[in-house]
Amino acid sequence: xxxxxxxxxxxxxxxxxxxxxxxxxxxxxxxxxxxxxxxxxxxxxxxxxxxxxxxxxxxxxxxxxxxxxxxxxxxxxxxxxxxxxxxxxxxxxxxxxxxxxxxxxxxxxxxxxxxxxxxxxxxxxxxxxxxxxxxxxxxxxxxxxxxxxxxxxxxxxxxxxxxxxxxxxxxxxxxxxxxxxxxxxxxxxxxxxxxxxxxxxxxxxxxxxxxxxxxxxxxxxxxxxxxxxxxxxxxxxxxxxxxxxxxxxxxxxxxxxxxxxxxxxxxxxxxxxxxxxxxxxxxxxxxxxxxxxxxxxxxxxxxxxxxxxxxxxxxxxxxxxxxxxxxxxxxxxxxxxxxxxxxxxxxxxxxxxxxxxxxxxxxxxxxxxxxxxxxxxxxxxxxxxxxxxxxxxxxxxxxxxxxxxxxxxxxxxxxxxxxxxxxxxxxxxxxxxxxxxxxxxxxxxxxxxxxxxxxxxxxxxxxxxxxxxxxxxxxxxxxxxxxxxxxxxxxxxxxxxxxxxxxxxxxxxxxxxxxxxxxxxxxxxxxxxxxxxxxxxxxxxxxx
Numbered sequence: 142x143x144x145x146x147x148x149x150x151x152x153x154x155x156x157x158x159x160x161x162x163x164x165x166x167x168x169x170x171x172x173x174x175x176x177x178x179x180x181x182x183x184x185x186x187x188x189x190x191x192x193x194x195x196x197x198x199x200x201x202x203x204x205x206x207x208x209x210x211x212x213x214x215x216x217x218x219x220x221x222x223x224x225x226x227x228x229x230x231x232x233x234x235x236x237x238x239x240x241x242x243x244x245x246x247x248x249x250x251x252x253x254x255x256x257x258x259x260x261x262x263x264x265x266x267x268x269x270x271x272x273x274x275x276x277x278x279x280x281x282x283x284x285x286x287x288x289x290x291x292x293x294x295x296x297x298x299x300x301x302x303x304x305x306x307x308x309x310x311x312x313x314x315x316x317x318x319x320x321x322x323x324x325x326x327x328x329x330x331x332x333x334x335x336x337x338x339x340x341x342x343x344x345x346x347x348x349x350x351x352x353x354x355x356x357x358x359x360x361x362x363x364x365x366x367x368x369x370x371x372x373x374x375x376x377x378x379x380x381x382x383x384x385x386x387x388x389x390x391x392x393x394x395x396x397x398x399x400x401x402x403x404x405x406x407x408x409x410x411x412x413x414x415x416x417x418x419x420x421x422x423x424x425x426x427x428x429x430x431x432x433x434x435x436x437x438x439x440x441x442x443x444x445x446x447x448x449x450x451x452x453x454x455x456x457x458x459x460x461x462x463x464x465x466x467x468x469x470x471x472x473x474x475x476x477x478x479x480x481x482x483x484x485x486x487x488x489x490x491x492x493x494x495x496x497x498x499x500x501x502x503x504x505x506x507x508x509x510x511x512x513x514x515x516x517x518x519x520x521x522x523x524x525x526x527x528x529x530x531x532x533x534x535x536x537x538x539x540x541x542x543x544x545x546x547x548x549x550x551x552x553x554x555x556x557x558x559x560x561x562x563x564x565x566x567x568x569x570x571x572x573x574x575x576x577x578x579x580x581x582x583x584x585x586x587x588x589x590x591x592x593x594x595x596x597x598x599x600x601x602x603x604x605x606x607x608x609x610x611x612x613x614x615x616x617x618x619x620x621x622x623x624x625x626x627x628x629x630x631x632x633x634x635x636x637x638x639x640x641x642x643x644x645x646x647x648x649x650x651x652x653x654x655x656x657x658x659x660x661x662x663x664x665x666x667x668x669x670x671x672x673x674x675x676x677x678x679x680x681x682x683x684x685x
Contacts, residue, residue, distance in 0.1 A: 156196045156260075159220050159229040160187035162203040163239045180205050183235045190233060190264055200229060210243050210289070212250060221250075224259055236265035237284045244285035251281070311407070318402045319369035320440050331402065331437040337372055338440045341403060344394065345441050348449045354391040361389040368393060398453055401432055404446040405439030408432045434632065444639065451657045468501055469655040470526060470662065476505040477663040477673060479516045484509055485523075503664075517666035521674075526662075529674050531647045534658065538645035541638055552634045555684040574617050581609060633680040640680075 162183035180203050191199050200223065204216040212218070223229050232254065234240050240263070241247045254261055261270045266284060268277035277284075311329035320341035321331040340361075347357050361368075367375060371387045401408045409431045441449075474483035483503040491497050501523035508516040541548045640658060647654075658678060665673040677683045 154230075156194070156231050157198065157200075157229045158191050158194075158196045158231045158233060159200040159202060159223065160184060160191065160233045161217065161220055161239065162187065162201075162235065163207060163214070163216070164203075164205050165208055183239070186235055186264070187233050190262075196231075208242070210241075212241060212243070212246050224254065224257055229259065231260040231262065233262045233264065235263075237263050237268070237281075238288045241285075242288045244282075244289045247285045247288075248282070311409075316373065318400055319372065319397065321402065321437070331407075333438055333440060337369075340366055341397065341440050344397060345403070345445060345449055348398065348452065349445060354394050357394060358389045358391060395453070398449050401430075401446070402437075403439065403441045404443045405437055406432050406434045407436040443636070447636075448653075448657065452653060467652050468523065469650050469652050470503065470523070470659075471652075473655060473659055473661055474503050474526075475661050475663050476507065476516060476519050477665040477675070478519075479505065479507050481505055481507040481516070483519060483664060517668055519664050520667050521664055526674070527650055530655075530659070530662070530676060531650055533676055534641065534644050534647050534650075538641045538647075541641055542645055545638065549634060549638060552637065552681055552684060553631065556634055556681050571617060571621065574613050577609075578613050578617070581613070637678060637680040 162180050164180050164183075184201055184203065188199060188201075200220070202216040202220040204214040207214045207216075220229070220232070224232070237247075241250070251261070255270060262268065263277070266277040266280075267275070268281070269275055270278065272278075317323045317331055317334075320334060320338045322334045324330040324332045344357060344361075347360070352360075366389070368387060368389050397403070468485050471485050472482060475481070476483055484506045485501060485503050486509075487499050487501050489497055489499055503519075503521055503523065503526070505516050505519040508518055644654070644658070660677040660679050660682070662677070663673070663675040675683055
């Protein structure tokens with residue numbers, strides 16, 4: 142009798158229904174009047190269901206082109222607000238994947254909706270919370286898990302497609318870089334734009350002549366040269382909304398000098414999404430970009446591009462002198478004993494003529510800033526260091542000049558061996574990271590199955606696991622890219638040989654030369670006999 146009375150009460154209750162539809166941002170075709178036909182179809186199905194129940198005054202909420210991996214959706218939040226105000230008491234969706242694809246948040250919102258006394262119906266699964274014995278209600282955790290798994294696997298498939306395109310050197314962004322335009326016969330290929338490419342050449346020429354960013358910007362703006370966004374707007378009627386400005390700036394130059402497209406390479410993977418559960422992106426370091434060489438005609442020679450890029454590197458956040466000068470080896474010297482960067486120092490002395498001169502030197506930062514027992518003195522004068530480095534460069538350049546073929550074979554062998562060692566290390570680290578990710582998936586599923594024991598404990602545990610998953614996923618991506626980039630030995634050696642041949646008679650070295658040639662220099666303690674000064678060159682490392 143109680144069951145019958147309860148059923149009658151449900152039938153006589155005044156229902157205030159709300160229907161909710163969602164379409165993910167992956168399904169963008171078939172639109173009508175700005176709203177997807179799929180959304181229209183969902184709403185139609187939902188309203189037919191409401192009519193079949195004899196309910197009136199349906200409130201309609203929807204989110205178009207919105208992912209279900211988070212609940213920061215306008216339509217859903219509007220519906221939820223109406224539920225909190227008591228303006229609706231039953232929510233109907235087409236299927237549970239429309240509700241969301243984040244099993245933790247789905248569980249939280251579902252519980253909150255139930256606590257508000259709101260009836261919840263999902264047509265496809267036959268779920269109706271008005272019936273506590275509903276089979277779909279018992280399967281609810283597994284529906285949520287499956288829907289998130291589907292989203293995760295879909296995300297991985299999309300990433301795989303994009304990565305494959307990137308490795309093939311296909312240009313994937315909406316706008317071609319300034320100086321180029323997209324090939325009308327192949328949107329993934331760049332061709333030179335005759336007009337704007339001349340501006341690129343001029344900018345690089347000025348930079349190679351040691352013009353500062355400020356001087357280049359002033360010259361371009363005073364001559365009325367259109368900025369990249371202004372040029373795009375004038376020639377195509379379209380532009381990047383983020384940078385819709387008519388003037389050149391230092392930031393716009395910085396972008397140009399860091400784009401490998403100008404030397405004929407296609408770079409992808411400059412940004413990555415932190416998780417498939419949100420659209421937040423972070424910048425990826427250049428060493429982790431997917432770069433494919435010689436995919437299109439260059440505007441700037443490879444040598445000149447690297448010269449300009451290394452100027453940026455040389456002006457990084459390193460210690461300057463009181464005269465705002467960056468000494469040649471600042472930031473490049475490492476203490477061989479403790480690993481700290483060596484700091485430059487200076488003192489003044491007066492020569493017989495009365496002229497005051499400065500003496501520059503370097504020493505271990507740990508030794509200078511901590512107790513003298515923390516590390517030994519690694520003092521070395523800049524003049525002595527210049528002599529040692531120049532002599533080593535002349536020696537290696539001389540070896541190349543004497544027998545370039547033999548030198549290339551030796552450099553290739555050394556570089557290949559170093560790459561092989563690094564690949565083995567990265568491969569082992571990658572296996573461990575992937576194994577832990579698999580373990581985490583199992584732990585998350587096990588935790589969810591035990592969710593009836595403690596909702597708060599489950600949430601805390603799930604957040605901990607998800608944080609670790611994000612960190613490991615980023616590590617897997619980084620290691621995979623690093624492994625894929627190994628095997629560039631021949632290109633690196635060729636670039637190194639070309640650089641060294643231009644310095645065969647070097648006797649002095651300035652900041653630009655040092656950054657162009659040297660990755661780092663390790664200096665042993667002054668008390669060591671013999672004293673070691675080990676030079677690691679760009680592109681090839683140390684090859685003694």
